[in-house]
Amino acid sequence: MLHPLEQHLQAILDKKKAAHHYRTLRLNDELLVDFCSNDYLGLSASAQLHERILSDISNLKAVGSTGSRLLRGNYALIEETEQIVARFHRAEAALIFNSGYDANVGLFQAVARRGDVILFDEFSHASTRDGIRLSHAQAQSFKHNDIDDLERLLQNNSTGNVFIALEAVYSMDGDHALLYDIAYLAQKYGAYLVVDEAHSTGTTGKNGEGVCASLGLEQQVFARIHTFGKAxxxxxxxxxxxxxxxxxxxxxxxxxIYTTAMPLHTALAIKHAYILLQEPTMQTQIEQLRQNISLFNVLIKTQLPQAHFAKSYSPIQAWIIDGNEPARLAAQQLQKAGYDVRAILSPTVAAGTERCRICLHSFNTEAQIVGLIETMKEING
Ligand SMILES: Cc1ncc(COP(=O)(O)O)c(C=O)c1O
Structure with a gap:
């Protein structure tokens, strides 16, 4: 017997089911080819990374950090890791958070104050939007990657600090921000740039240092967010x-401030992932990822209708299929054929831009990419 509140919650869930965007958890089918994880370089399953973490883990004095970093939760390894991260991305300093979500939410809440304005790309991640909501600043979105729209807003906003929030690589379309142009505008109007490098960390630049560092824009950016759960x-x-x-x-x-610091083994894993990323074997992986992205782009250009794809030179490729049910069906057909591709439905993306989000990896073989495209062609009819 459900309580009245639970009946109300169930009714909301039923409505979501009827609208075809009901979410459920499921375990991965390991037999499917991974075209959906954010593990662009295969580091999560890297034997080298596992070995290094395992050989150091017994030296750790504790498992848990035991508290906030402002209490007993701070430790030398996390500070050492911050220095490695900062040096690698050519920043003066780094502060580690438990997740990219926490970092974005906390950053905007803390730095943007009453009287300030945050201009954010309309495709910004939920974590940025939630951080904006927690701040006391005003916020306005600009059209995706639209420099003219951004400049129009910058001209209207002259009081308080102005922040511009964008993603180096957008998480749903995989396209790159027009960072040079936006950095120029930020300088022209005295605005502060905040760049989320979640999907460019490890994948962009010679060693995966990200877009800002590879373009030499570090000094022109107020804050960069690098996440460790993807590449x-x-x-x-x-x-x-x-x-x-x-x-x-x-x-x-x-x-x-108000959370337990990450466990020591997580800091250890981050440290070793960064050390490994700087070694020549990983440059080969990054190069292989780029070749796979090029192959995918050539194949879709020659074999599928261009209008169905967002233009992307990153590991994230969006095959736009209008409608939640058609997008879900296409993903199911790809899975049946052996390819793990997931549908992204509205309202996560705008209605009419529902899609199969295809993530490419360094470990995907040419045969797998060709096979995926062949199946997409069959679904496309
Ligand atoms: C652009 C962007 N920023 C931030 C995050 C959050 O990062 P994390 O998964 O580490 O919480 C994500 C993850 O989906 C993302 O795509």
Whole structure:
């Protein structure tokens, strides 16, 4: 017998089911070819990474951190890891968070204050939007990657600090932000750039240092968010910026202060993932990933209708299929053929842009990519 509140909740769930965007959890089918994880370089299952973590783990003095970093939860390994991360991405300082979600939520909550304005790309991730909601700043979205729209908003906003929030690589379409142009506008209008490098960490730049560092824009960006749960194959995130920003976040960022610091083995895993990323074998993996992205792009260009794809030179490729049910069906057909591709439905993406989100990896073989495209052609009819 459900309580009245549970009956109400169940009615909401039933409505969601009827609209074909009911979410459920399921375990992975390991037999399917991975075209959906964010593990772009295969680091999560790297034997080298596992061995290094395992050989060091017995030296750790504890499992859990035991508290907030402002209490007994701080430890030398996490600070050492922050220094490795900061050096690698050419930043003055890094502050580690338990996840990219925590980092984005906490950053905007802490730095954007009443009277400030946050201009964010309309395709910004939920974590950025939630952080904006927690701040007391005003917020306005600009059209996706639209420099003119952004400049129009910048011209209208002159009081308080102005922040521009964007993603180096967008999580749903896989396209790159027009970072040079936006950095120019930020400078022209005295705005502060915040760049989420979740999907460019490990995949962009010679060693995977990300878009800002590879374009030499580090100095023009106020804060960068690098996450470790995607190409780095582990978990957690860091906000990069000046020492002042780091100290400010330690003092005011609620998702940093009011939570237990990550366990020691997670910091160890991040440290080893960063050390490994800088070795020549990983450059080969990054190059292989780029070749796979090129192959996929050539194949879709020659074999499938272009209008159905967002233009992307990143590991994320969006095959747009209008409607929740058709997108879900297409993903099911791809899975039946042996390819693990997941549908992204509205309202996660705008209605009419429902899609199969295809993630490419360094470990996907040419035969797998060709086979995937062949199946997409059959579904397309
Ligand atoms: C652009 C972007 N930012 C932030 C996050 C959150 O990162 P994490 O998974 O580490 O919480 C994600 C993850 O989906 C993302 O795609």
């Amino acid at each position: 780095m194959g582990v978990h957690g995130a860091a906000i990069l910026g000046t020492n002042t920003l780091r100290n400010y976040l330690i003092n005011f960022c609620r998702s940093f």
